[in-house]
Amino acid sequence: MTLGEQFKQRREALQFTQQDLAKRTGMVRQQYQRLEAGGNPRLSTLALAADGLNAKLMLIPLEKWHAVQALLKGETGEARGLDADPWQGLLGDEDERNGG
Template sequence: MNSLLAQIKKRRIALALKQHDMMLRVGMSRQQYQRLESKGNPRLDTLELVAKGLKSELLLIPQEKLNAVLAVLADDTMASTQPSQSVKEESKSLADDPWQGLLGENE
């Protein structure tokens, strides 16, 4: 598992933000934010502020639940990148019959 600081950096990059952008989002200078990402030891309130700026949440996960949480997050990531079978079937049937279900008919 990545360190928390590495996760913060990864999230910032995923949002296509530069360190300078964090000044506008959380009110800290680029230098302060750069120090936090590289070797910082931020206070909890600073971490909460950064998380909010990165559209994220801080969570305390019990170790015995960590694998379950990671599995759920992995499934959620896969689900968001691949359309579900029912969505595929629905779009196919609508393409075949664009009038399907328009009048609330049961088929």
């Protein structure tokens, strides 16, 4: 699912029209419409639209993607792959942190 599709899905779940969301964020409807259609918005525009949807943007390590998806779907078994520090060891730096 693309980011634009995720924005649309969230907007529809909240029963907002594109115009409703534009008013909530101070954007013009066409600007938000382009975001859902797969345009190339600025990061600040994405954050503004997310705020209007009572959501937050997040950078998720690929290694944790499936666990996050499972958590969002309520599948607790797969979500167990999430630990306190999702970035730990991703760059091979575990030994340096542990003094080795």
